[in-house]
Amino acid sequence: MVQPASTVVKTSAADIELVHVSKQYGDALAVDAIDLRIPGGAYCCLLGPSGCGKTSTLRMIAGHESVSDGDVLIGGRNVTREEPASRGTAMVFQSYALFPHLSALDNVAFSLKMRGVAKDARRKRAGELLELVAMSAFAERKPAQLSGGQQQRVALARALLNQPRCLLLDEPLSALDPFLRVQMRAELKRWQKELGITFVHVTHSQEEAMALADLVVVMSHGHIEQSGTPHEVFNRPRTEFVARFLGGHNVLGTSGRLFTVRADHLRIAPHGVTPVQAASGGSGMSRIGGVACTVREAEYQGTHLRMTLAPLDGSPELISMMSDAEYDPQRFGPEARVTVWWDEQDAHPLAA
Numbered sequence: 001m002v003q004p005a006s007t008v009v010k011t012s013a014a015d016i017e018l019v020h021v022s023k024q025y026g027d028a029l030a031v032d033a034i035d036l037r038i039p040g041g042a043y044c045c046l047l048g049p050s051g052c053g054k055t056s057t058l059r060m061i062a063g064h065e066s067v068s069d070g071d072v073l074i075g076g077r078n079v080t081r082e083e084p085a086s087r088g089t090a091m092v093f094q095s096y097a098l099f100p101h102l103s104a105l106d107n108v109a110f111s112l113k114m115r116g117v118a119k120d121a122r123r124k125r126a127g128e129l130l131e132l133v134a135m136s137a138f139a140e141r142k143p144a145q146l147s148g149g150q151q152q153r154v155a156l157a158r159a160l161l162n163q164p165r166c167l168l169l170d171e172p173l174s175a176l177d178p179f180l181r182v183q184m185r186a187e188l189k190r191w192q193k194e195l196g197i198t199f200v201h202v203t204h205s206q207e208e209a210m211a212l213a214d215l216v217v218v219m220s221h222g223h224i225e226q227s228g229t230p231h232e233v234f235n236r237p238r239t240e241f242v243a244r245f246l247g248g249h250n251v252l253g254t255s256g257r258l259f260t261v262r263a264d265h266l267r268i269a270p271h272g273v274t275p276v277q278a279a280s281g282g283s284g285m286s287r288i289g290g291v292a293c294t295v296r297e298a299e300y301q302g303t304h305l306r307m308t309l310a311p312l313d314g315s316p317e318l319i320s321m322m323s324d325a326e327y328d329p330q331r332f333g334p335e336a337r338v339t340v341w342w343d344e345q346d347a348h349p350l351a352a
């Protein structure tokens with residue numbers, strides 16, 4: 001019988017706190033005085049485009065990169081100047097970093113061997129961890145004889161060996177094909193819940209972050225643009241950067257103020273139908289009378305149609321997601337004239 005995760009990895013989750021943490025590489029400021037608290041037992045995703053500082057942040061938590069300024073606290077203890085091994089963290093690398101000449105079992109047992117643990121004891125312990133990640137049947141295989149997803153499981157088992165209180169994952173799914181990525185994503189989430197420890201996962205995929213995280217931290221140019229639950233961040237993006245980076249939003253402007261409307265909240269009627277406007281608070285963020293547009297493209301995406309709409313007044317294009325059930329190619333197909341509007345409550349103001 002497979003043992004519950006909590007009996008194989010007996011540890012408690014630790015909070016992670018970053019207090020005014022900066023990272024300077026020569027003249028380049030990669031991370032700029034960020035403050036962040038990740039509650040113990042949370043699944044946190046650091047999300048942002050290439051070069052925004054997410055890997056540097058993860059590596060500073062792990063202790064693989066020195067902190068230029070500020071403090072890193074794990075479980076309430078200041079670990080800023082501590083070695084990686086004494087922080088209670090473990091890291092899973094993008095490339096998995098397995099030893100090619102060792103079997104899966106010996107890869108997991110390697111650090112126990114270095115510490116002089118007897119062969120039987122280390123093989124027993126490594127075997128338990130391989131069982132946890134459903135890899136017992138592949139224990140004697142070398143990494144080259146394993147698929148990407150299987151190598152990832154071995155890397156995870158190895159990282160769990162020392163009972164970490166926080167697991168740090170650097171783009172752990174990026175080397176996998178799309179199908180396996182979705183499957184492994186679900187397993188990561190399940191393991192995190194079963195183990196009950198804090199996971200910090202770096203990704204540039206908003207879809208991955210939305211699917212996995214309890215806490216999404218959106219970064220740009222070394223700053224935290226916004227942090228919150230996936231629902232908060234998606235429904236209430238704070239800045240234009242967050243709205244554009246997450247996608248699925250239209251960024252609109254009226255009299256110098258910016259706001260967003262989710263693509264699936266745009267309302268569309270065939271040309272000539274007068275929109276019925278929900279009560280307007282007079283903020284100017286709804287469009288009484290609607291925007292006359294031409295449908296530029298209608299892309300079928302299974303459950304939805306993604307429509308690109310070109311306003312006749314020459315303002316920037318809008319994106320609409322319409323459910324397959326609502327879509328009528330006669331009325332909303334390419335080149336159709338339509339009227340687009342939105343309700344006041346669906347328009348969300350952005351910080352300047």
Ligand SMILES: Nc1ncnc2c1ncn2[C@@H]1O[C@H](COP(=O)(O)OP(=O)(O)OP(=O)(O)O)[C@@H](O)[C@H]1O
Pocket residue numbers: 025026028029030048049050051052053054055056057204
């Ligand atoms: N060792 C280094 N020396 C000099 N500059 C570095 C070093 N490591 C990172 N940088 C720079 O710091 C900035 C942040 O890099 P970092 O790797 O943290 O970003 P990232 O968001 O993880 O990017 P990616 O998704 O591409 O890995 C980048 O401009 C990068 O070029």
